[in-house]
Amino acid sequence: MYFWVVKETKLISSAQNPLIKKVVLLKEKSRERRKTGLFIVEGKREIELVEKGEYIIETIFFCPEILIDFSKNSISENPNIQFIQLAKSVYEKIAYRETTEGILAIVKSKDHSLQKIQFKNQNPLILVAEAPEKPGNIGALLRTADAAAVDAVLIANPKSDIYNPNIIRSSVGCVFTNQIGIGTTEEIIQFLKTEGINIYCAALTASKNYVDCNFGEATAIVVGTEATGLTQTWLQNANQNVIIPMQGEIDSMNVSVSAAILIFEAKRQRGF
Known part of the structure; x- marks a missing residue:
């Protein structure tokens, strides 16, 4: 106060x-x-x-x-x-x-171990980012998560500590408004499976159009880096790989933009 x-x-x-x-x-x-x-x-x-x-x-x-x-x-x-x-x-x-x-x-600092994550509802919506590097992208992801009021943001294999001043600045303080968990890819996958959360990975191959996916149940939307995408470990453990169809010459968007599209489609399906 x-x-x-x-x-x-x-x-x-x-x-x-x-x-x-x-x-x-x-x-x-x-x-x-x-x-x-x-x-x-x-x-x-x-x-x-x-x-x-x-x-x-x-x-x-x-x-x-x-x-x-x-x-x-x-x-x-x-x-x-x-x-x-x-x-x-x-x-x-x-x-x-x-x-x-x-x-x-x-x-x-707070303890961001996965054991500290708590969900207030039975069908949580979670944003997962694997190996994010650029503070600006991390900040934008956190702003998207705050705007959509997701239940948690999980960061796998982070390349920068979450309290980097540039992340705090680019997130406009949303580092503090989100529930954040940090771990390895393997730890986060195990956590999601233990919690019964469906894993939807943004990927270019063997993927389903995101608008045709059901994000109404407990859902984790997983995004990777713009340069290399998600590792095979994520793709092999996904309940479904999803794609955002594109009509231009390139096949990828900024990671925070992609995350926002997928997260807000999930929110739309949930009636928000």
Whole structure:
């Protein structure tokens, strides 16, 4: 919850401060994020979504010169959060967005093991992405998942950690609004089969037109990379491979576009 308040805070005016160096490492190094279990979030909306997603915020940094009308700015009322004011030159060193809002937080990561995934209904709709690489594509997939209110997003063999600042930025904070599970291809296939979820793999061969498929039951829609598609392991374990017919010269679309088409066809079939 957010409310209008001014908080007493300490001021950091040197970029050589150890805490500032820690923020820079968390921003730039995946290894540091994994080691500490912490990551960086920038922006008012994103920080609000962090709290709505029940993440734990450790520290909020703000720059009054950038954060407009700070005396009436909405700041979390959580008493366990440390608030630190930054000089503008220091804040600009740790900000990673081109158009910054003057507020940034250190947040604790969540456990994204498959055992943590819980479904609220008997016929969940799940988006699975195998080996996604580009932060922009991952962000777009998460935005699609949020827009369709899917029950979970599962990422197989990820090439980038989910708390990469570029993924958070491109997802517009949808990293925090989706239930996300991470595992190997084999682990996720076993998880889906154990849960009785039908596997529909986007593929070019031995495939059925997606509009002729029944996505009304528990469904996982699986997409691969644009360059190589899905591995044979997925295709061999699918209940059905599906294709989106194309009328142009090329035979593939951006992975996030393909995922959106399939996910919203499933939503249409379910009456949403």
